[in-house]
Amino acid sequence: MQTFLNIFLGFFIFESVGAAPITDNIIYDSEFYDIPVGELPRAFVYDEKEQSDQLEIEIGTALPSIIQESYYSAPLSDELEEEASTPKLIDGSSAQGSGVLGPQTQDGLPTCLLCTCLGTTVYCDDHELYAVSPLPKKTMYFYSRYNRIRKINRNDFVNLNNLKRIDLTANFISEIHEDAFWRLPQLQELVLRDNRIRKLPELPSTLTFIDISKNRLGRKGIRNEAFKDLHQLQHLYITDNNLDHIPLPLPESLQALHLQNNNIQEMHEDTFCKIKDFTYVRRALEDIRLDGNPINLSRTPYAYICLPRLPVGNLI
Secondary structure (H helix, E strand, C coil), X not given: CHHHHHHHHHHHHHHHHHHCCCCCCCCCCCCXXXXXXXXXXXXXXXXXXXXXXXXXXXXXXXXXXXXXXXXXXXXXXXXXXXXXXXXXXXXXXXXXCCCCCCCECCCCCEHHHHCEEECCEEECCCCCCCCCCCCCCCCXXXXXXXXXXXXXXXXXXXXXXXXXXXXXXXXXXXXXXXXXXXXXXXXXXXXXXXXCCCCCCCCCCCCCEEECCXXXXXXXXXXXXXXXXXXXXXXXXXXXXXXXXXXXXXXXXXXXXXXXXXXXXXXXXCCCCCCCCCCCCCCCCCEEECCCXXXXXXHCHHHHCCCCCCCECCCC
16 A cells, blocks of 8 residues: 555656746847737738848948948949940049059050059150050159150140150151140150151250250251250250251250251351350350261361360361
C-alpha cells in the first residue's frame, strides 16, 4: 500500500511540473506588446507593392542628405540633355572653362591629355598639330614646336591674360592675324623662328625677347617703327630673313641685336647713336651681329661711337 501511494504522488508531481510554463527571463520592451492586434496603428498585412515602397523609403532615409538630393532631383533625361549641350571634360569642367585638363581640342581630347601640362606650362611639341591647341586660362608658358601649324588666328590666345611665353619654333606658319598677340597683357617672350612668316603682326609693349629668325620677312615684312614702343625689349633676333635694312628706331632697353645672314648693305651714322650729341652713350646695347651681310662696317665709323663694343661683321 505504501509503495502504491508513493508511485501515485510521484506521478502527480511529474504532471504538475510538465504543465507549468517555462520562463527564461525574456524582456519584451515593445510599446505595442500588450495591445491587441486589432488596435495596432497599422495592420501587418502582407502586400508586395506596399513592402517595396516601404523598403525604398527606408533606403532613402538611410542615405546621407547629399545623396538623397541627387536621388530626388530632376529626371535623369534632363541631366543627359544638359551634358550633351555643354561638353564636359574629364575633370568635370566645361570645354569653355579652364579645368585641370584644359579645354578640348579639335580631336575631342582635352589639351592636357593630348599634350603635357606641368603646372602653368603646356608642352605640345612634335604632335603633328595643324592648329594652336585651346589652352587652360591659367597657362603662362606655351610650347608647340615641331608641328604643322600654318596659321595663327585672331582668337588663338584670347583671354590668356597670364601668358608670358609663346614658342612656335619649326612650324609652317605663313600667316598671323594682326591682333593675335598684342592683346596679351603679360606676354614677355615670343619665339617664331624657323617658319614661313612674311609679315610681322602688331606686338605688345611688354615683350622683352623676340626671335623671328629664319622666316621670309624680306623688305616689307616689318612695318616702320615696329619696335619703337617696346620699351622693355632686351633681345631681338631677326637672322636669315633677307632683310635689306636695320629696322629703326630701336628701343633704348635693347641689349642684343642679331641680324646675321640677311641682305643689309648700308648703315647710317645715326642708326645706333645720335650724330648731333657726342656725349650720348648707349651702354645697354653690347651685342650686335651683322656678319653674313654684304656691308662694310668700316665705312661708317661714327655709327658705333656711342656703343660699348663694335658690331660683329665685315670690316674690310
